[in-house]
Structures are given as structure tokens and as C-alpha cells.
Amino acid sequence: MPDYIEFIPKAGACTVTKNVLSGQGKVRWMVREPSKGPADNGWIIMSHLDTSEYLQDGSNWDIADFNSVCMIEPALIGIWDFPVGSDLQIVRDDKGIHIVDTPTGREIPQEEHFIPPQFRQQN
Template identity: 65%
Template sequence: MQFIPKAGACLTTTNVLSGAGRVKWMVREESRASADNGWRIFSHIDTSEYLADSANMKVVDYNEVCEIEPALIGIWDLPVGSDLQLVDEGQGIKIVETATGRVVTPRWPAP
């Protein structure tokens, strides 16, 4: 399904793709290739040991992770340097800046 036209590719963990872990952290880095939009998507169960194994990371279309977690649609155009986490305290999902805890208001719909 295409939520965002020409969204580009992102890097995510196999835990996110398999459904073993739910989306928790989102970091936007400088793009490393023309198709790379810079987003790195991690799950709540990813450990540093798990992330150290490159076989646990996959390049996928950003729309694929949006299908898994629709809240990602609203952060797509945030700038490089964004470091976010998805918080669900039983009152609905919110996205917050990791460093400050400030709630990020997603853009709906994404461009």
C-alpha cells in the first residue's frame, strides 16, 4: 500500500518486519544513497547485540513500515536529526522527542 508517494527506502529491523517487536524508536540520519530517506526504525525488543548483527537490519520502502505502524506516516517529512520514540500508555499512541519527551504533532496527511 502506498501512503506517501516517492517515500523512499528506510532501514528497519527484522523484529519490526516480522511483528516480533512493535515500532518504538525512529531516528532520521543523513541519506546514504539516493533512494534512502534516512529513517531508521527500531522495535521495542531490539538490543545493542541484536543491532550489531547487520543481518537483523533490512532496507524496505518506507510505506511498508507505515503499513505496520501508521503513526509513521505523520513523521515522514521531519528533518534529519529527528530522534523520536513511540509511546503507548493505554491512552493512545503519541510520538515524543527522545531527548526531551516533548510530544511531536504529526502532519496528517503527509505530503
Template identity: 45%
Template sequence: MTTTFITNAGAAIVSRKIVERTGNIKWLTREAPIAPQDTGWRVLSDRDTDEYLADPANMTVVDFNELCALEPACIGIYDLPVGSDIQLVVEPDGRRRWFDNKTEKEISFR
């Protein structure tokens, strides 16, 4: 059973490398949802290549709460708007920081 971090969160389209734990969450974009349960979040790993991503079978639908269970830092970005293009940076001390890929600035959730 998945822990509920966000009630009725919906789903995200996620790289299988994240689900299979052969890659870590790194790149996230939020597109217009394509179905009622779709959050619009698209999540790629630090190990994805263009060749890997060219095969749609390498992406899967995951409940957003499952994504948050894998990486709790995702809880904070859930409400970012459509058009968001962000990356997760994990510091050597384990601290997680989000950066906006368009502005190259850190995202603050305070």
C-alpha cells in the first residue's frame, strides 16, 4: 500500500529506470494533463539517454505518491504550474535542492 502524502494526487509518467531503481530522479517537467488522473508531471532519471527515451516502453505511469515515497523532495514540487522545467540536485551531504532549468535559479519553498 502506498503512503498518501498528497490526497488524490493522480499519476505521473516516469522513466522505468526510476521505478526499477537503476536511476535516480533528476529532471521533471509539467505538461498539460492528458487524462483526468494525469498530474502532467513527466519524470526522468539521471541515467536516461535520448536513445532510451525514444522507446515509449521505457516510460510508465506511477501514482505521484509512489514517486514521493521514492523521493520525498517531490512532495514540495507537486503544485508547481504547467510549464515547470526543474531538476533535483542532491548535494554530497544528502541535502536536496530544486533548480528551475529556465532561470537556473534555486526554487525556494519557504
């Protein structure tokens, strides 16, 4: 696997748990908060292993380039431009990977997913 792929130009950095970065946990929850600085895109990424206690310990968090986290879980590419306040989760089942709005349980249809400029069809 290449060291780095820029899926999204100038995607910025996100806050992510060490379980995601280490590969121990699969990406499960994604919440977008207001940016805390110019490089911060506001995304907070958590794994399926992360408990409330784990999340409360600041040493279990890191800052990572969003594109690097997309290399771990490509489904994140599709949520990049969702608005602040988004509360999403990845659901894996026998039909694949789905992005679901956590509060409503609504599956986000493919046509609402972000497509990086280099992969958009030209008309």
C-alpha cells in the first residue's frame, strides 16, 4: 500500500482514536464539530472498540491527516463535506458498508456522498 494518497485536496486534519490509527478497531462513529483551527476539519473519528471510559482519556486520541484516515477506512471519503453537527456511523452487514445518521437511523444514500473532484464524471 502506498505511504500516502491524497483523496481530497486540502482535507485537513481530524481527531481520531488510537484504536482506529493502530488498526485494532474499525471506524464506527464520526461526529463533526466546529473547527478549532485552520487545519482542523472538525471530524472526530472513533472505533467500534471505543468505550466511554476510553474516549474520556485524552491519551487515547491523536490528530491525523484526514486523507491518512481515509486510507484506513475509505468510506470516510464520502462524508468529508457533511456539515458541522453531523453524527454518523458506519454499519457493516452482509450487503456491505453503509453510512447511517446516528440520531435518525436513516441510511445516507450514495448520491449524497462526497466524490473527490478527480473522480467526478465530466459532462
